[in-house]
Amino acid sequence: MSSRIIIFDDNQERLNSVAMLLNLSDDFTCSGTFHNANNLVADITNSKPELVLMDIDMPGVDGIEATKLVRKHFDALPVIIQTNFEEDERIFGSLRAGANGYLLKKTSPERFLESLREALDGGAPMTGSIAVKVLQHFSTQTQTKNNYNLTEREKHILSFLVKGYSYKLIAAECGITYNTVNNHIRNIYDKLYVNSATEAVSLAIKQRLV
Amino acid sequence: MSSRIIIFDDNQERLNSVAMLLNLSDDFTCSGTFHNANNLVADITNSKPELVLMDIDMPGVDGIEATKLVRKHFDALPVIIQTNFEEDERIFGSLRAGANGYLLKKTSPERFLESLREALDGGAPMTGSIAVKVLQHFSTQTQTKNNYNLTEREKHILSFLVKGYSYKLIAAECGITYNTVNNHIRNIYDKLYVNSATEAVSLAIKQRLV
DNA sequence: AATGATATAGCAAATATTTGTCATACAAAT
């Protein structure tokens, strides 16, 4: 019993070679090849795949949009993105779109087939260099994480600001007066080098101060 | 020429077995084992490893704090986190701390050694289930991403709010009057179901509306 | 003992935001 795979790729040569690779394998069958994702929902409905291989560069509906559509209409259907390039924008765009894996086209046939098995098994296959970028995405956020020397009280009040609480409400929540809240907020602004609540909230969220 | 690896783990048995596994391999040497990370900087300085294996549960300085220390003092030294559990908090904590990989202890010896090679090679080895969590971290953000039917103008003005601009400044930037800005902002608030700039900014950033 | 950081509190004023209400104009859709 082999798993049904379909491929979206605007490159005919690539489409043929991947389909052939799949059909030569024991455990996969290529049950559809498409040059674009303009009729994606109908194409998937008709071909009933167990996994979708998606090229990222396609005319019309691109691979990222197409992945979003798959997520929307076929919730559990795994999508593996394939591309020649490793641009951050596209990688993170694809991941946000809900892709289950991200492979460079230069991946070896063995590793490629192994990745499909992994994805069908509920895994998230990624080319090594992609995994590195993903991890860096996390750590770079901490790199810039200065604490600005906010006191506990200030952090607490900042967190209320982020929730959209008014001075009055913060005062009530903290059991201090409106005036004291006002003072703490000034001090927060001084330390963060901002001069409005919106700036403080923006910075707090982006730099993970809360 | 085998690569020098050191291990931090409070479990003596585990420490021994991993060290033995490394020493039995052709390409690795265990050049240090430590029960805790309390003297991490000195330990690393003395043992000069090419890669660090870090247990996450340790008394005193835990694996996440220890990883931050490595990042701070030995910028390029790869750290692989090892743990028995897959709790989101710890996974993302480790990744934010700057870990280069994240392996479950139940990983097979073959896969384990292969992962070390990958890490030394600049890669980011992850157990499959961890990779899934990492990808889900991205996509869940998009799941809740409703667009709230904001118009282009509204999105544009919302982005200025996020930058902390005042009504006046937004009016000047957009070439419209203060009153019109006011109107757009009311409409934004209506659509986002909020009633203050801070709430709008908070929601906009968290749900990636800008 | 003096200093500095923190948390608290108050008053006043200048600004800014928020809400209510109304109105015009254009384009797209019914």
Add this chain to the structure above:
DNA sequence: ATTTGTATGACAAATATTTGCTATATCATT
């Protein structure tokens, strides 16, 4: 032709935020 959505603009009043001062008390450090 009429409705709907969008962008624009205005006026006024009620609130809220921001800034400039001052002040006290506690705690830890020098």
